[in-house]
Amino acid sequence: MEFRVVISDPKTGRAYQKVVEGANANRLIGKQIGDVISGTIVDLPPDYELKITGGTDRDGFPMRPDLPGTARRRLLLSGGVGFRPKEKGLRKRKGVRGRVISKDILQINTVVVKHGKVPLEEIFKQKEE
Template sequence: MVDFKIILSDPDTGRSYKIDATGPAAGALIGKRIGDEIDGGVFGLAGYTIKITGGTDRTGIPARRDLPGPARRRILLSEGVGFHPVMEGQRRRKSVRGNEISADFVQINAAVKQRGAKPLTEYFEEPKAAAE
């Protein structure tokens, strides 16, 4: 089965949280596109709505929102995701991935769109070590 690392950003606090999605949680992401909103209950975040903002495959190649499909392609870029020009007018052919999530993805970037009843810190707080 597919495993994803989901990096969930909280725009209000500026913090990020890592979610390991396996099994049905990972299967719920297959076929979704960058910009889609999904229910956070799939990941155990009741009441939250999460927006997919990007992702990368196993070799670190980023996904672009404006490129349809899940395939990796070499396209001529002048700016944006996958290429940041150094000189004005510079263009370069780079490998980028389409906006549809497939089993080739390893990391998926997401942001909180709508909050639930409990704050995210309650879901992701680390257990405190016992005092010795």
């Protein structure tokens, strides 16, 4: 099992991708949107902390923070994650996924809440070489 973790850095405005598999991927299962995780899960130094902000499953359905559980459901949405109405009052039934990470999730979006001593730019530059 593997997850693609997107790490957004609010200081620089850049995003970095990291594939997480094996034991570290298992540590992510059961976490929810809003949980803070250690940077060691995605091979960052231990002084980094990441907050889970969302994700998508293998079919592209987004995780919605107000939907409990891991199941995929079709909800009547008037806005927010999964639907952007084109006009006021528009509602539409869309498929979305719950806020808990399961084995069906493919991509996990995170944002750095606690930066480490080494900038992310240098960490990912070293790994590319």
